[in-house]
Amino acid sequence: MEHIVIIGNGISGVTAARHIRKLSNHKITIISAETEHFYSRTALMYIYMGHMKYEHTKPYEDWFWKKNRIDLKFGFIKNIETKSSTLYFEDGDTLQYDKLIISTGSKSNKFGWKGQDLEGVLGLYSKQDVDLLETLAPNKEVCKHAVIVGGGLIGVELAEMLHTRKIPVTFLVREDHFWDNILPVGDASMISRHILSHGIDLRLKSNLKEIHSDENGRANAVVVEETGEVIKCNLVGLTPGVSPNIEMVKRTNIETDQGVLINRFLETNIENVYAIGDCAQQREPIGHRKAVEAVWYTGRMMGETVAQTICGNRMKYNPGHWFNSAKFFDIEYQTYGWVFPEPNEGNEHFHWKHEDDTKCITIEYESATNQFLGINTFGIRMKHEVFDQWLTEKRSAEYVMEHLKEANFDPEFYKTFESEILESYSERFRMA
Amino acid sequence: MSLAKPDSQALSKTQKFGVAIGIIGLFIMILAFFNVDFPNKTLFLSLSLGMITVGTIIFSNNAYLTKQAGIQNDGVWFKSIASRGFWGWILGIVLTLFYIVLYFKAEWLGLAAKGEANSGLVALFDPLSQLLNGGPASQWFVYGTLYTVAILVFGYKFMLKYRKNRYEQLRTVSVMFFQLAFAFLIPEFMARLNSETFSLPYYDLKNIWPLNYYNFDKYRVDSMIEAGDIGLAFLIFGIVSIFVITPILTYKYGKRWYCSWVCGCGGLAETAGDPFRHLSDKTQVAWKIERWVVHSVVVFVTLMTTAVIYSYLGNDSSKYWLTKDVFLLSVAGLLTIVFALVMIFKRKELAKDAQYGAIGYFVIIMVLIGMHYFSGTKDVFLVKSYTLQSSYGFLIGAIFSGVIGVGFYPIFGNRVWCRFGCPMAAVLGFQQRLFSKFRITTNGGQCISCGNCSTYCEMGIDVRAYAQKGENIVRSSCVGCGICAAVCPRGVLKLENDSIKGRINSNDILLGNDVDLMDLVNQR
Numbered sequence: 001m002e003h004i005v006i007i008g009n010g011i012s013g014v015t016a017a018r019h020i021r022k023l024s025n026h027k028i029t030i031i032s033a034e035t036e037h038f039y040s041r042t043a044l045m046y047i048y049m050g051h052m053k054y055e056h057t058k059p060y061e062d063w064f065w066k067k068n069r070i071d072l073k074f075g076f077i078k079n080i081e082t083k084s085s086t087l088y089f090e091d092g093d094t095l096q097y098d099k100l101i102i103s104t105g106s107k108s109n110k111f112g113w114k115g116q117d118l119e120g121v122l123g124l125y126s127k128q129d130v131d132l133l134e135t136l137a138p139n140k141e142v143c144k145h146a147v148i149v150g151g152g153l154i155g156v157e158l159a160e161m162l163h164t165r166k167i168p169v170t171f172l173v174r175e176d177h178f179w180d181n182i183l184p185v186g187d188a189s190m191i192s193r194h195i196l197s198h199g200i201d202l203r204l205k206s207n208l209k210e211i212h213s214d215e216n217g218r219a220n221a222v223v224v225e226e227t228g229e230v231i232k233c234n235l236v237g238l239t240p241g242v243s244p245n246i247e248m249v250k251r252t253n254i255e256t257d258q259g260v261l262i263n264r265f266l267e268t269n270i271e272n273v274y275a276i277g278d279c280a281q282q283r284e285p286i287g288h289r290k291a292v293e294a295v296w297y298t299g300r301m302m303g304e305t306v307a308q309t310i311c312g313n314r315m316k317y318n319p320g321h322w323f324n325s326a327k328f329f330d331i332e333y334q335t336y337g338w339v340f341p342e343p344n345e346g347n348e349h350f351h352w353k354h355e356d357d358t359k360c361i362t363i364e365y366e367s368a369t370n371q372f373l374g375i376n377t378f379g380i381r382m383k384h385e386v387f388d389q390w391l392t393e394k395r396s397a398e399y400v401m402e403h404l405k406e407a408n409f410d411p412e413f414y415k416t417f418e419s420e421i422l423e424s425y426s427e428r429f430r431m432a
Numbered sequence: 433m434s435l436a437k438p439d440s441q442a443l444s445k446t447q448k449f450g451v452a453i454g455i456i457g458l459f460i461m462i463l464a465f466f467n468v469d470f471p472n473k474t475l476f477l478s479l480s481l482g483m484i485t486v487g488t489i490i491f492s493n494n495a496y497l498t499k500q501a502g503i504q505n506d507g508v509w510f511k512s513i514a515s516r517g518f519w520g521w522i523l524g525i526v527l528t529l530f531y532i533v534l535y536f537k538a539e540w541l542g543l544a545a546k547g548e549a550n551s552g553l554v555a556l557f558d559p560l561s562q563l564l565n566g567g568p569a570s571q572w573f574v575y576g577t578l579y580t581v582a583i584l585v586f587g588y589k590f591m592l593k594y595r596k597n598r599y600e601q602l603r604t605v606s607v608m609f610f611q612l613a614f615a616f617l618i619p620e621f622m623a624r625l626n627s628e629t630f631s632l633p634y635y636d637l638k639n640i641w642p643l644n645y646y647n648f649d650k651y652r653v654d655s656m657i658e659a660g661d662i663g664l665a666f667l668i669f670g671i672v673s674i675f676v677i678t679p680i681l682t683y684k685y686g687k688r689w690y691c692s693w694v695c696g697c698g699g700l701a702e703t704a705g706d707p708f709r710h711l712s713d714k715t716q717v718a719w720k721i722e723r724w725v726v727h728s729v730v731v732f733v734t735l736m737t738t739a740v741i742y743s744y745l746g747n748d749s750s751k752y753w754l755t756k757d758v759f760l761l762s763v764a765g766l767l768t769i770v771f772a773l774v775m776i777f778k779r780k781e782l783a784k785d786a787q788y789g790a791i792g793y794f795v796i797i798m799v800l801i802g803m804h805y806f807s808g809t810k811d812v813f814l815v816k817s818y819t820l821q822s823s824y825g826f827l828i829g830a831i832f833s834g835v836i837g838v839g840f841y842p843i844f845g846n847r848v849w850c851r852f853g854c855p856m857a858a859v860l861g862f863q864q865r866l867f868s869k870f871r872i873t874t875n876g877g878q879c880i881s882c883g884n885c886s887t888y889c890e891m892g893i894d895v896r897a898y899a900q901k902g903e904n905i906v907r908s909s910c911v912g913c914g915i916c917a918a919v920c921p922r923g924v925l926k927l928e929n930d931s932i933k934g935r936i937n938s939n940d941i942l943l944g945n946d947v948d949l950m951d952l953v954n955q956r
């Protein structure tokens with residue numbers, strides 16, 4: 001029986017722990033400095049919005065951990081001594097491990113803006129961030145205006161959150177359209193219009209220059225780089241993405257770059273030390289994937305994989321077809337396979353948008369062979385299983401369009417748009 | 433909890449106006465309750481019901497039509513009334529008191545003794561009762577009217593709230609229709625048909641045994657038989673409903689065809705009860721209690737009905753073929769066939785529950801045998817079988833379904849009765865779990881474990897526990913309301929009727945993973 005210690009109780013660390021328990025009798029300890037129990041980070045927004053309370057975001061009841069013999073330790077690690085396999089806690093405590101999994105997740109990016117550490121400036125990543133938001137912006141009387149900087153998934157979530165408390169929001173986005181560094185322009189512009197339709201003051205092509213403070217050191221305005229405009233506000237949300245949370249690891253002899261460097265077996269340069277989830281960085285990126293994948297689903301997959309390795313079945317991290325999802329206010333987004341903002345070389349896009357401006361799809365396919373490469377779908381739910389299969393079978397775009405009905409996952413009695421989409425797809429080829 | 437209450441949850445001016453109109457409407461009834469004798473009852477009753485309706489419509493329009501169609505759960509946990517706060521408790525107490533008075537002190541509502549005129553609240557409803565059935569109102573007429581109005585006006589509100597979702601809208605139209613037509617109007621018209629020479633029990637035809645536990649009582653069966661062909665048709669319909677129609681529809685669509693499309697209890701829970709759906713208890717302990725309680729109720733209602741019918745049947749087979757013994761044997765035979773079939777074909781799906789099923793079966797059979805040996809003509813085990821029934825009626829029919837079931841909406845959520853007490857739901861649930869095409873499908877690996885589905889499940893099912901493993905949800909308690917699928921932010925859940933094969937999968941099927949890894953994960 002070995003002692004497996006996991007730093008971080010997010011989805012990747014907890015998945016690893018659960019699977020190690022399924023496969024073995026090892027002693028397992030999860031360390032966290034954020035919350036005592038595992039909760040779903042993706043659900044943080046719903047606490048502030050009043051859809052759920054913190055307790056509802058915990059996927060397992062509190063008795064689960066003891067019953068499955070997973071020890072939970074609340075504490076902050078200040079150093080790892082790999083030679084003696086010892087963890088040093090900030091409060092002076094130490095812990096010995098046989099195998100160590102680093103799954104410390106991400107932290108919010110800050111790009112050295114003047115005033116970025118003022119009171120009233122925050123990111124949105126942890127439970128502490130949401131607690132802080134609750135004190136800084138409990139209602140529109142205390143927080144009369146908020147500015148969000150950075151047009152990613154967290155930025156739009158924060159805008160939606162503040163909107164539920166009727167706090168006016170100005171949303172500074174660097175790109176020409178919201179998230180168009182990821183989404184093709186048709187998709188990105190529809191989402192931009194949707195954000196505007198909710199009364200968010202979305203400012204495209206706008207960067208932050210600096211944050212001003214009042215005499216008490218509290219943020220009270222931001223300055224826009226492009227125009228020099230000064231926007232008065234009580235709250236500044238900095239959401240220009242996340243990066244690996246590895247300050248502590250950098251002090252050790254575990255090799256790091258942006259993240260903790262790992263090979264395909266999720267092993268670091270030090271024997272018996274692994275890294276998974278947001279904090280890990282592949283030495284060689286896998287396919288079109290980024291070297292650091294800060295996604296819920298990939299964290300979960302890495303957790304499952306590392307559990308196999310630790311329990312004696314050394315296994316490569318070998319993710320299947322790419323997929324992801326998000327929600328922009330009322331519009332759900334799912335993606336399967338790869339759709340790039342601009343078609344990759346030799347590829348083309350087909351874009352269809354419903355006239356109500358809340359539903360659209362974009363598919364990417366190879367021009368020469370018509371092979372289907374990926375789909376973005378907005379406002380229409382589609383089946384993961386079906387697209388996974390079509391991607392594996394290397395189906396043509398035409399086949400996908402003709403069989404799109406089979407992939408529909410909308411609730412019963414919903415209006416369907418497959419024939420309209422097919423019509424539009426065929427039209428394009430008649431024209432050509 | 434934050435110190436400063438998010439004031440965005442405060443009502444708008446228009447909403448306040450709507451609430452005020454509705455409260456004035458209610459106030460007219462309160463005045464009537466305190467014996468204010470309104471000069472023109474037709475006018476004041478219309479005014480009262482009209483203002484309640486108009487108030488709710490004004491409120492709903494302002495609350496939902498001013499926003500884009502989408503999920504409308506903002507601030508649910510900040511509202512006092514919807515999060516077991518002060519107003520939640522007040523509402524719970526008022527409703528509970530109303531039910532207690534309704535069931536046990538109807539004269540306080542103004543119900544007259546025989547031959548006298550009604551007073552108070554009941555008298556306010558006399559004009560409407562006269563119009564529909566030709567007689568004065570009773571406390572049940574008052575209750576039925578209010579119940580129907582509640583389903584209609586809150587049904588309207590619900591349809592606006594979920595106007596993005598056609599499944600929710602259609603099933604709400606359905607419960608509104610069944611309440612208005614079947615539960616409210618048709619029985620009143622049937623009552624009108626009755627005369628001194630013709631008597632037929634008039635009732636809500638969609639109320640099926642065992643929900644309608646008194647359906648096979650002697651007086652009812654007698655009157656149905658005496659009413660000739662039409663009465664006999666009702667009797668046969670009552671039997672066919674539970675033994676033929678119910679299994680077929682449940683096989684095809686799951687128990688939702690009844691619980692969230694037809695049933696009146698479900699109708700109220702889904703409309704007036706909707707703002708409290710998230711208050712259901714999701715713990716595993718609650719699930720365990722639920723299964724013991726609800727299945728005990730089924731055993732009880734089966735035995736009680738058997739005892740009641742047994743008590744009025746004869747012993748002489750030459751007079752009528754259905755004698756006490758033939759009846760007992762057929763009940764035992766039927767149960768044995770069901771039990772044997774389940775054990776032979778569905779053992780695997782039942783797993784640990786099989787022993788509990790066996791215990792339940794064993795108890796029933798032993799009691800049936802006991803009934804044969806230890807019963808007289810009118811009593812079973814020295815207890816009058818109608819005493820058995822009246823205690824069931826008191827405990828389950830009144831206390832559980834009314835006082836706790838509705839009175840405690842703001843405390844335990846809106847489906848307490850359906851989940852813990854309804855024998856019909858348990859019978860349908862048993863069929864749904866084992867013999868149905870219905871399931872909630874999860875969408876590959878897309879679940880982010882956020883917990884919206886579990887939070888808003890009125891039956892207290894931990895939907896997320898299945899979704900995050902990529903497992904289908906096949907739970908006997910699921911009433912198919914579809915809210916889990918509606919509130920899911922990532923399009924992970926879908927209610928479906930599909931082939932039986934592969935319906936119950938207890939595997940982790942999370943797509944997007946390495947295929948070999950998934951095989952390994954599923955080895956146990």
